Amino acid sequence: MKLPPDSILNVPRVGKALAKDFENLGVRTLSDMLSLLPRAYEDRRFERRVKASSEDNPYVYCRIFIERKSYFPTKAGRTLKVSCRDDDMTELNLLCFNRDFLDRQLRIGDCWYISASVQKSYGSYNASAFELKRTKEEAGIGSMLPIYPLSGSLTQKMMRSAARFAIYSLTPIEDCLPQEMHERLGLMHRDAAFRAIHMPKDPKQTSRARTSLAFTELFLLELQLVREKGASGNGKPGKLCRLEQKLLESLPFSLTDDQMKVIGEIDRDLDSHRPMNRLLQGDVGSGKTLVAWLSSLHVIENHGQVAFMAPTELLARQHAEKAAELLAPLGIRICFLTGEVMGKKRKLLTDGLRDGEIDLAIGTHALFSSDVEFRNLSYVIIDEQHRFGVEQMNTLTGKGKRPNVLAMTATPIPRTLALTVFADQDISTIRTMPNGRIPIKTHLVRESRREEMFAAIEVEFKRGRQAYFVYPRITDEGESDLRDVNTMYEELRKRYPNYRSRMIHSKLADEEKMEILTSFRLHELDYLVSTSVVEVGIDIPNATVIVIEHAERFGLAALHQLRGRVGRSDLPSHCFLVFGSSLTEEGKERLKILNETNDGFLIAEKDLEIRGPGDIVGSRQSGFISLKYASLTEDYELINQAKAEAERIVREDRGLIKGENACLRQVVMKEGKL
Ligand code: ADP
Ligand code: MG
Numbered sequence: 001m002k003l004p005p006d007s008i009l010n011v012p013r014v015g016k017a018l019a020k021d022f023e024n025l026g027v028r029t030l031s032d033m034l035s036l037l038p039r040a041y042e043d044r045r046f047e048r049r050v051k052a053s054s055e056d057n058p059y060v061y062c063r064i065f066i067e068r069k070s071y072f073p074t075k076a077g078r079t080l081k082v083s084c085r086d087d088d089m090t091e092l093n094l095l096c097f098n099r100d101f102l103d104r105q106l107r108i109g110d111c112w113y114i115s116a117s118v119q120k121s122y123g124s125y126n127a128s129a130f131e132l133k134r135t136k137e138e139a140g141i142g143s144m145l146p147i148y149p150l151s152g153s154l155t156q157k158m159m160r161s162a163a164r165f166a167i168y169s170l171t172p173i174e175d176c177l178p179q180e181m182h183e184r185l186g187l188m189h190r191d192a193a194f195r196a197i198h199m200p201k202d203p204k205q206t207s208r209a210r211t212s213l214a215f216t217e218l219f220l221l222e223l224q225l226v227r228e229k230g231a232s233g234n235g236k237p238g239k240l241c242r243l244e245q246k247l248l249e250s251l252p253f254s255l256t257d258d259q260m261k262v263i264g265e266i267d268r269d270l271d272s273h274r275p276m277n278r279l280l281q282g283d284v285g286s287g288k289t290l291v292a293w294l295s296s297l298h299v300i301e302n303h304g305q306v307a308f309m310a311p312t313e314l315l316a317r318q319h320a321e322k323a324a325e326l327l328a329p330l331g332i333r334i335c336f337l338t339g340e341v342m343g344k345k346r347k348l349l350t351d352g353l354r355d356g357e358i359d360l361a362i363g364t365h366a367l368f369s370s371d372v373e374f375r376n377l378s379y380v381i382i383d384e385q386h387r388f389g390v391e392q393m394n395t396l397t398g399k400g401k402r403p404n405v406l407a408m409t410a411t412p413i414p415r416t417l418a419l420t421v422f423a424d425q426d427i428s429t430i431r432t433m434p435n436g437r438i439p440i441k442t443h444l445v446r447e448s449r450r451e452e453m454f455a456a457i458e459v460e461f462k463r464g465r466q467a468y469f470v471y472p473r474i475t476d477e478g479e480s481d482l483r484d485v486n487t488m489y490e491e492l493r494k495r496y497p498n499y500r501s502r503m504i505h506s507k508l509a510d511e512e513k514m515e516i517l518t519s520f521r522l523h524e525l526d527y528l529v530s531t532s533v534v535e536v537g538i539d540i541p542n543a544t545v546i547v548i549e550h551a552e553r554f555g556l557a558a559l560h561q562l563r564g565r566v567g568r569s570d571l572p573s574h575c576f577l578v579f580g581s582s583l584t585e586e587g588k589e590r591l592k593i594l595n596e597t598n599d600g601f602l603i604a605e606k607d608l609e610i611r612g613p614g615d616i617v618g619s620r621q622s623g624f625i626s627l628k629y630a631s632l633t634e635d636y637e638l639i640n641q642a643k644a645e646a647e648r649i650v651r652e653d654r655g656l657i658k659g660e661n662a663c664l665r666q667v668v669m670k671e672g673k674l
Pocket of ligand 1: 253254255256259282283284285286287288289290410434435539568
């Protein structure tokens, strides 16, 4: 049987068994082998003699002369000990466990090249893990050795020869980047890069090679994304349907330009035959939910059903109330469904959904339990998407025939990561806040100045405003200096005897939380003492003060979300961030950022700077793309650069028809993207 020329089986000495081992490493072809990066390198460029070994770096590569041989008693009988000296005349004992055959091979006076891991004990140097070669070259001395991931019976030697074989068989390796870019950005040619990676000579070259490959990979990805984005941007915005017009007319305000733009983008997707997969990002209070309602009407007018899913029962209920207020007058049939709804009532709702008697279902992920069927589910909206796990998200896609999906988030993705991490999602952004909003004033409050703060808040109470007090703990857990909800509830009651309050936290039943929030909304309460349960989405416009104590204990994104509980009307609002004396530099940095800006997008960028992209990318699992050379968490700069270059190319030569872009055009065409 003739092998395909690219098969890994072409490598000498690789048979079926080893091919399986290669496959475990993701290597089926010679090209796969080429793109398998070594996990490390062993730098044997310079000889390291015995004395250079240390606990941190026990490795030794040098020439030795055999001096003496003896046996010493061990449990298994006896073990060969070969004493030798290097060119410094330092003595090294080779302990040859189960390697008696070395007695015949190693003759006194002979010269060998050794690589060994050396331990010093009681003043003498010993090695039991060592390899001996006849020549310097065989021992790898004078070169760098790639260390590959291994599987099964693969050895480093096998891997190295497979890589070398791949390079020789695949040469010349095509490079698709224009020459001009190579020169300007100092990138290595692809061919040279693979040589530097698999047959390394110098660590600087190797690292430049990796960067060059990573850049090309990111650049091609960005090129594709930039081109697609441009292409879809050319369509006309969808026209508002009758129901959407009606809802707009019923509102006491008009939409912001960004809201209009985003509705246009969504409606256009909903009208197209391709199922939508869109992320709607906008800061807290930017009016995303309204966009969701309007676009729902677009679907409902065309006899589709809509499912609106929120991360908590609390939020779901709040949305259901709002929907009842806004949409029910338009004749929309709404239902509210969570895990709590059971028995007859549940049956009624699920029947309604199955028979198409219900247009809009609002609820938690219970909307997608196995007993829920939809007649014609064509639009799924996910509020606060980042709160959902991957599994919960996956259950969605099964219902309905490939419904349109709109995921909303108030934790914006930093600009630079957005395009790359969410390769399969389109993104809509609401950047501006509704008119008339007064920016929230943020105050950083030292422990020693809490009293003044409490006095200032009393003034707000007198004006008829409401407040949130937020603590990191529910009860005192013995961390002496940490305030908690219970203790502070008592303390605040004493301080503000004329004002009404309740505690709210995750230990309460959902019913009770709802009841408390409802009475807060009705202004039967003046303030809530809370944990970060109030973080997500709660919308009570008359609340204008939020106090967050031990602010340094919360993440930047969480603080911004919490702060977003106020400033939800045309009243001036205040956010007090109380910090302790143990504030770290990083903590200080974070609080300063919040003090300086209300812009969630800017905050996300800063968060990225402080935490690095790892955390942010890591905590989001949606739409990941796999990269061979580049790392989303470490190549942040490179991503920026690749994106800028891709945008430049598309600007100058969208169709890639210029001569210097011919190679690029070929690659893009091969992937079916042109
Ligand atoms: P988000 O979900 O983005 O945090 P919401 O949709 O909850 O924001 O909107 C916050 C508040 O702003 C709601 O009370 C909503 O009715 C109101 N709102 C939405 N759009 C506008 C607008 N264009 N002008 C004024 N108020 C608006
Ligand atoms: Mg919201």
